[in-house]
Amino acid sequence: MKITNNISLTGYNGVLTETVFGTEPMEIVVPENSEFTAHILHISGPITLRVILNGEYAKCDIKIAYLSNKNNHNNIKVEVIHQYKNTASSQVIKGILTDTSKMVFDGIIRIPFDSQKCDGHQNHRAILLSDTASVQATPELEIYADDVKCSHGSAVGALDENHLFYLLSRGIPMDEAKKILLKSYVMEILPETWEQYVDEWMDENV
Amino acid sequence: MAFLEIKNLCAKVGEKQILKDFSLTINEGEIHAIMGPNGSGKSTLSNVIAGHPAYEVTAGSITFKGQDLLAMRAxxxxxxxxxLAFQYPTELPGVGTALFLKTAINAKRKFLGLPDLDAVQFMKRLKTRATALGVTDEMLKRPVNVGFSGGEKKKMETFQMAFLEPDFCILDEMDSGLDIDALRVVANGVNVMHEPHRAFLLITHYQRLLDYIVPDFVHIMVDGKIVQSGDKTLALQLEEKGYENYK
Known part of the structure; x- marks a missing residue:
């Protein structure tokens, strides 16, 4: 998909309001001085998203929350190509996994030789609610330019025991405390109106 | 029957034994202060009473209002x-303070067999307590403890305490990180709650806090147990001589 202006895509469970975000790989070409923003709540199916920052001062801001349950095995691949200098990208990916679900996450940032003064950041975090759920995260930075700012990070773990205890110590029962913490963790990167989808998932799976 | 009775309590974290045969009895209306050097087990004691899962009780008992406290979940x-007013209150990004308190108060009411507070009752209760402690609307709109200074966090702990109206309040190093003005606000918040049906346990390093909240009893804790008890003058002696004599 080629875009001509600033565009914001929001999608729940693979369906974006601006366009259909199916299981087919999707390519977004962002022209100069434009910004691509995406909020994605992923529950099932693969996502392959390729963003090409195709002009100076092109930007992208990608936020993906994934909720995996049962025996679902999914993969999310996000590739950002800084085709021009002075481009910037940010990816924040947050997941919650339960049961025997598995997520394979590949996050790629490519910055060719001539693309100086680029900013590329990627952060992936996942919370495992069961011992049998798993995440395989592979961040990949392919950077040929020498004057860029880049970072990536990935952390996988359980809910923070001290956070949980703080809620318990105020009389909030364990199940409710978990839901409050997990919901705030994903809602931090999603539009407020999607709260209902997250609630539904929490009620069934937490 | 004592209000809170801790008998021969032993507790450990991991393999490290921290509380060693700790005993203490607190009656309704009393204010007790526990003072002690770093590492004596003061914070462990407060976490064990509140039920932190990282601490394992290996012996002894805690009875609260006649009930076996150790058999209860946190x-x-x-x-x-x-x-428990925490020494280092946890930040909860994304969890709004008002929603957090509403969930907490209604959990307590459900436990006591009372109906939920409706929105109007809740807001009234929230505003009354907030005004008394100088907690602003803006502070209530923020996520729990996020972006607060050390002093503001302690003020919010006191505010939560006033809001939830507990019977037994443990204040773990309430004075650390507070300037004199903030200390006065926090101490005043405690003093207005000092009623005959409620008791307090203050945990502190310094005598300073006890100028503002006057204890009925002062206990010195060293290496996991109380080594001396007395009245408020004990804190003054301690300030002069330090903990050296107890080691």
């Missing part, structure tokens, strides 16, 4: 009236 202890 949330049940809170709803029975135990409140």
């Amino acid at each position: 949330d049940e202890r809170a709803n029975s009236g135990v409140f």
Whole structure:
């Protein structure tokens, strides 16, 4: 998909309001001085998203929350190509996994030789609610330019025991405390109106 | 029957034994202060009473209002009236303070067999307590403890305590990180709650806090147990001589 202006895509469970975000790989070409923003709540199916920052001062801001349950095995691949200098990208990916679900996450940032003064950041975090759920995260930075700012990070773990205890110590029962913490963790990167989808998932799976 | 009775309590974290045969009895209306050097087990004691899962009780008992406190989950202890004001209150990004308190108060009411507070009752209760402690609307709109200074966090702990109206309040190093003005606000928040049906346990390093909240009893804790008890003059002696004599 080629875009001509600033565009914001929001999608729940693979369906974006601006366009259909199916299981087919999707390519977004962002022209100069434009910004691509995406909020994605992923529950099932693969996502392959390729963003090409195709002009100076092109930007992208990608936020993906994934909720995996049962025996679902999914993969999310996000590739950002800084085709021009002075481009910037940010990816924040947050997941919650339960049961025997598995997520394979590949996050790629490519910055060719001539693309100086680029900013590329990627952060992936996942919370495992069961011992049998798993995440395989592979961040990949392919950077040929020498004057860029880049970072990536990935952390996988359980809910923070001290956070949980703080809620318990105020009389909030364990199940409710978990839901409050997990919901705030994903809602931090999603539009407020999607709260209902997250609630539904929490009620069934937490 | 004592209000809170801790008998021969032993507790450990991991393999490290921290509380060693600790005993203490607190009656309704009393204010007790526990003072002691770093590492004596003061914070462990407060976490064990509140039910932190990282601490394992290996011997002894805690009875609160006639009930076996150790048999209760942390949330049940809170709803029975135990409140811990934390030394380092946890930040909860994304969890709004008002929603957090509404969930907490209604959990307590459910536990006590009372109906939920409706929006109007809740807001009234929230505003009354907030005004008394100088907690602004803006502070209530923020996520729990996020972006607060050390002093503001302690003020919010006191505010939560006033809001939830517990019967037994543990204040773990309430004075650390507070300037004199903030200390006065926090101490005043405690003093207005000092009623005959409620008791307090203050945990502190310094005598300074006890100028503002006057204890009935002062205990010195060293290496996991109380080594001396007395009245408020004990704190003054301690300030002069330090903990050296107790080691």
